[in-house]
Amino acid sequence: MFKKQLLIxxxxxxxxxxxxxxxxxxxxxxxxxxxxAKKYQEAVKYYNKKDYTKALGLFEDLVPRYRGRDEAQDLxxxxxxxxxxxxxxxxxxxxxxxxxxxYPSSPRAEECRFxxxxxxxxxxxxxxxxxxxxxxxxxxxxxxxxxxxxxxRVTEASKLIQNLRDKxxxxxxxxxxxxxxxxDYQSAxxxxxxxxxxxxxxxxxEEIELLTIQAQxxxxxxxxxxxxxxxxxxxxxxxxxxxxxxPQSKFLKEANDYKKSSQxxxxxxxxxxxxxxxxxxxxxxxxxxxxxxTAQPPSIKDRNNQKIP
Numbered sequence: 001m002f003k004k005q006l007l008i009x010x011x012x013x014x015x016x017x018x019x020x021x022x023x024x025x026x027x028x029x030x031x032x033x034x035x036x037a038k039k040y041q042e043a044v045k046y047y048n049k050k051d052y053t054k055a056l057g058l059f060e061d062l063v064p065r066y067r068g069r070d071e072a073q074d075l076x077x078x079x080x081x082x083x084x085x086x087x088x089x090x091x092x093x094x095x096x097x098x099x100x101x102x103y104p105s106s107p108r109a110e111e112c113r114f115x116x117x118x119x120x121x122x123x124x125x126x127x128x129x130x131x132x133x134x135x136x137x138x139x140x141x142x143x144x145x146x147x148x149x150x151x152x153r154v155t156e157a158s159k160l161i162q163n164l165r166d167k168x169x170x171x172x173x174x175x176x177x178x179x180x181x182x183x184d185y186q187s188a189x190x191x192x193x194x195x196x197x198x199x200x201x202x203x204x205x206e207e208i209e210l211l212t213i214q215a216q217x218x219x220x221x222x223x224x225x226x227x228x229x230x231x232x233x234x235x236x237x238x239x240x241x242x243x244x245x246x247p248q249s250k251f252l253k254e255a256n257d258y259k260k261s262s263q264x265x266x267x268x269x270x271x272x273x274x275x276x277x278x279x280x281x282x283x284x285x286x287x288x289x290x291x292x293x294t295a296q297p298p299s300i301k302d303r304n305n306q307k308i309p
Contacts, residue, residue, distance in 0.1 A: 027054055036065055040075065047078055052085045073103055077112070084115065093119030114153050117141045121160050127170040138164050169199045173208065180211060185219035188212075210251040213238040213258045220265060228269035232262040 030042055043058035059079040066072045080095035096116035100109045117140035124134040141157045141164075148154065172195040179188035192212045196205060216238055220231030239259035243252065 027057075031057060031061060036062060040066075040071070044078065047082060050085070052082050056082045056086060073099075073106060073108075076102070077108055080112065080115075084119065089119040089123045093117075093123075110148050110151055110153070113144050113147065114151075114157065117144050117157070118160070121164065124164060124167065127167045128174065131168055131171055134164050134167055165199075169195070169202050169204075172198060173202070173204045176208070177211065180215050180218075183218075185215045185222070188215035189219065206246055206249060206251065209238070209242050209245070210249075210254060213242060213255055217258045217262055217265075220262065225269045225272045229266045229273075232265040232269070235259070235262040 030039055033039065039058050040062055043055050043062065046052075046055035046058065055078075059075065059082055062075055063079055066075050076095065076099050080092055080099055083089075083095060084092035093116045096112040096119065099106075100113040100116065103109055106112075117137060120133055120137035120140050124131070124137050138161050141161050144151075145154050145157050151157075172191075176188060176191035176195050179185070179191050189212055192208050192215065195202065196208055202208070213235055216231065216235040220228050220235055223231050236259050239255045239262070242249070242255045243259075246252065246255075249255070
């Protein structure tokens with residue numbers, strides 16, 4: 001009885017294996033074959049039908065087999081574009097660059113060099129994230145312009161570079177504002193200055209200069225009294241420059257308000273310092289505060305009460 005059941009089970013499994021084998025798709029059979037010419041022909045057909053996933057599977061098998069052969073140039077070109085169509089821009093830019101480096105005299109070299117740079121552009125993230133790919137995209141596009149200054153693609157490459165620079169400008173502005181938001185006012189002043197230096201024509205210039213006044217004023221306000229006259233004085237200088245530069249600004253009232261408050265801050269600080277010169281106890285209290293270690297910027301919670309040197 002047991003032998004009979006075993007024979008039946010073996011027969012069923014045999015038929016199942018045969019059935020599964022016969023169900024193997026045409027594509028799977030082609031991929032497993034060694035007919036490179038047929039595989040290449042079908043890969044191109046899949047590509048032209050926009051079935052890029054199947055095309056990629058065949059091209060990946062063919063690339064090492066065609067290396068060094070005359071047909072390799074066309075194959076590598078298709079292979080790079082297949083990755084591009086599948087939006088694998090990291091692989092695509094590598095293969096386009098490899099094509100341009102391997103076949104510099106090819107009529108397609110210029111195109112591949114441009115698309116390699118464009119892949120960096122497509123991989124450039126939103127401004128709030130790390131901008132390494134943005135910087136690399138600018139470098140790659142500028143290299144393309146340098147290599148092919150008479151190319152029809154130079155105008156487009158220049159526009160892409162400007163788009164990327166606008167993104168870096170936006171990030172610099174946003175990062176500078178973040179210092180102000182978290183209460184690191186001294187860093188905010190420096191960062192705003194760096195943004196204006198790096199992007200002198202920035203569309204955010206007027207607002208940045210107003211925020212610089214604000215950051216310097218807040219920095220002075222939480223400083224020790226002995227430092228306040230100088231730091232409020234710097235806020236006044238920033239305000240005077242702003243008022244002169246933007247006499248019709250919508251931020252003019254704010255600039256004047258910070259100037260007035262800074263002048264009042266100097267008066268208060270000088271009054272305290274004058275009292276300290278005649279009051280030993282107060283002088284000792286101020287001196288003790290001056291020796292306090294406050295290297296870190298105040299937290300958002302404490303920043304209104306904490307003094308920094």
